[in-house]
Amino acid sequence: MKKKKAWKKNFEALRLWERTAGRxxxxxxxxxxxxxxxxxxxxxxxxxxxxxxxxxxxxxxxxxxxxxxxxxxxxxxxxxxxxxxxxxxxxxxxETSELKFPDDSVEKLLSALKRVRAVRAPTRATWVVEPLSKKAQDMLELLDLPKPSMTFKSM
Incomplete structure (x- = not known):
């Protein structure tokens, strides 16, 4: 005949748990x-x-x-x-109702800004900023950063 398992309460652990209760x-x-x-x-x-x-x-x-x-x-x-x-x-x-911090994640915010790029124009003396996506514009506004000028000269 199989012996039943006897469960015993660990009163010390219960007292400790009652004191903090996960807090x-x-x-x-x-x-x-x-x-x-x-x-x-x-x-x-x-x-x-x-x-x-x-x-x-x-x-x-x-x-x-x-x-x-x-x-x-x-x-x-x-x-x-x-x-x-x-x-x-x-x-x-x-953050407002229109501008949302994406899932409280700085990584997601930075990944939206990763697409902001400037490419060298054919004249090679100036750089042209590629058109910004709506999400990138929102993230720049959320950080209170100005939109980059569309062209700038390299030194």
Missing amino acids: FVIRSDWLEDPIEALKIYRRRNIVEIAFRQFKVLNDGDRLQAARTSYMGELMVHIIAQSLRMAINVQAKRR
Whole structure:
């Protein structure tokens, strides 16, 4: 005859779960506004993710790169992350019912702007901007950037 499994409750785990119930707490003696504290916490998390990605790109081994090149790469990643954050903040600030930040994704916003191109005119002294798509125009407006002039001269 098969023996039935006996299930036992792990009371310690249940007590721990009851205390937090899937929530987290940010304790601070510096800031009283919980909404602002959460915004700052999320910004800090973005920077931590950028550093983690940087480590993955370098295979987590600091010995593969010289100190100066490693610091140079780190600076480029910090600048890129700062620009991404500025794009994110500007797009959310200017978002309206007509202008939408595409799926809260900076990648999608930048991919819409990737198609903005200038080609060298036959005279080779000037560049001509290709016609902008409606989506690219909307993304430029969302970022409060002027539309590029249709032609410009190279130096």
